[in-house]
Structures are given as structure tokens and as C-alpha cells.
Amino acid sequence: VNGRSPAAQHEVTLLELVDRVLNKGVVVTGDITLSVADVDLVYVGLRVLLASVSTLEQPGATAK
């Protein structure tokens, strides 16, 4: 839609992907299933990952 750098595009796509793959889709009870708490932790880890990408993109951004 709009021109973005490859790194920023990568970031958007991963976030979109995680949003769908971890939060959407059919939920059935498996012998092993992820708990909500596990998924929350994913977002913590992912923010660290994305923050490191966006820090490369925008020198002004602060990573937490």
C-alpha cells in the first residue's frame, strides 16, 4: 500500500502473522495446548524482538 523499507515490512508481517497464528484460528483441545499465559509471554518476547528491529529503523526510537 505504501512504500516501506524491507525491515519495516518484515516487522509488520511478523506481527500480523503472530496476531493471527496465536490469537485466531480454530481452537480445539489438544493433548497439549498453549495456555493464555503462555501466549501473553509471547508478546513480551516479541516486543523485544520488534523493538530491536524498529530501533534499527528509527534511530530516535527507544527500545524497552
Place this chain on the structure above:
Amino acid sequence: VSAGGRAGRGTGWYVYGVVPAGEAHDGLLEGVSGLAGDAVGLVAAGPVAAIATRVPLDEFGEDAIATNLRDPAWLEGRVRAHENVLAAALAALPVIPFRFGTIYRSEEHVREMLGENERFVDAIERVRGRVELGVKGFVATAAPAAETEAPGASAGRRYLEEKQRARRLEEERQRLKARAAEESHERLAAAADDATANPLQSQEVSGREDEMFLNGAYLVAIEREDRFRVALGELEQELGPSGVVYEMTGPWPPYNFVEDPE
């Protein structure tokens, strides 16, 4: 996927999604690598088949998966693998995507799960010939104050004028956001077979300084994808000059359109 075999204590069956059994064949997923490098295959039961892979439980067992999820590199690789498998199937068949991390101890348990879920048959027909497109909409945050000032104006007066100007701009921005949110979703939904507006993401999660006003997902018939893009292009033309930006992703498997509304 061979029945029984070496599915012992150390492996589980990871399920990516479900497809209609009558239309699926093993060649469909040839050359597609799964989560753990093992071949991806089909486990059929009646009218539906699960797309599944054998995974080692020392990586995907209850405790292991909870730990691995905290490793962003592991997560990214596995989440991309999950999506790649579904995307390969989606190219040929209607697909019901499963949420990440649904694992069974045996192939027999996968079959039992399929047998217990008659809803998959209807779900497949609802998404047949359709894909999901994601559209996010953003408005730019307030522009920095212009450096113009009336000659001779006092500092106090300049401060007040600047404050008024900022408030006016913010009000305009909020109006634009409300209008864009309403029109965008309405018009995109009209160009789709089904639509859902998901909760907006904070700037921290979206990773953008612009403020999100739309986080939509749209179920679109493959032959009407062009028409959907035209609708989005029209919105861009109308609202773009005011500072509205859209971001479209997809086509995706219909992640947002496979759970029955409660």
C-alpha cells in the same frame, strides 16, 4: 503420513489445520517443510483431514513449548512454518486454520478430534473459494508546531496561541479518525463476504507512531479480490491527503472466520 509407525513416547502430532478429505491428496504438501523438518501429511477421518506433522516432544511438550515460546527466534521460525504449511494448502483447497500449538499424543487422537468436530464440514464451505485480507488504517499524529510567530508578540501570547492551535489540530485529527474508522470498515465490508473489526493495537504493539483507527479482517472471494483492492484504493485517494494511511496484508488463510460466533 504412515499410520502407527514410530510414534512413540517422544513424538506428538502437531495439527496445522483441516481440509476436505475428498479433495486432498498427499502430493499437495510435497516439498513443504513442517515445524520440525519432518514431512507434512494428512490424517483423514470421514469427510475431513488434518494437516499434521510429527514433532519431538522435547521441543513441543507441555513444558518445552512454554519455555520455547519465550525465545523470539524460535517463535518466529515456528510461526512462519505454521503459516507456510497452511499457505501451501490454501493455494489448492479450502483450509480451516488451527491456532498455533495444537498437539496430540497419537495419530489416533487426531482422528478422534476430527470425528468429534462436525462443525469443520460447514466451516469449510463458508470459506471455500475465499481468502482473508487484513487492512489496518492509521492517522498521522499531530504535526510539529510551525515556527511562525507574529513580530513583537509577547512570549506569553505566543504560548497561548500555540496552545490553541495545537488543540484545534487535535480536534480535527479526532474528527478525521472517527470518520475514517466508520467509512473504511463499512466500505471494505461491503466489498467482502464477511468482515470483522478487531481491537485496535496501541502504538507500542503496532510499532508505529501513527494512531491506529482500523484493524479489520475481510473474507473475500478470490475472484472479487480486485474489486476489494479498488475499494481500498478509493479510500486511499479520498482520505490519504488528510493524513490517513492504510496497510493491507494477505491473502491469508481465513484465521478470523473459522470460529463460530458464540
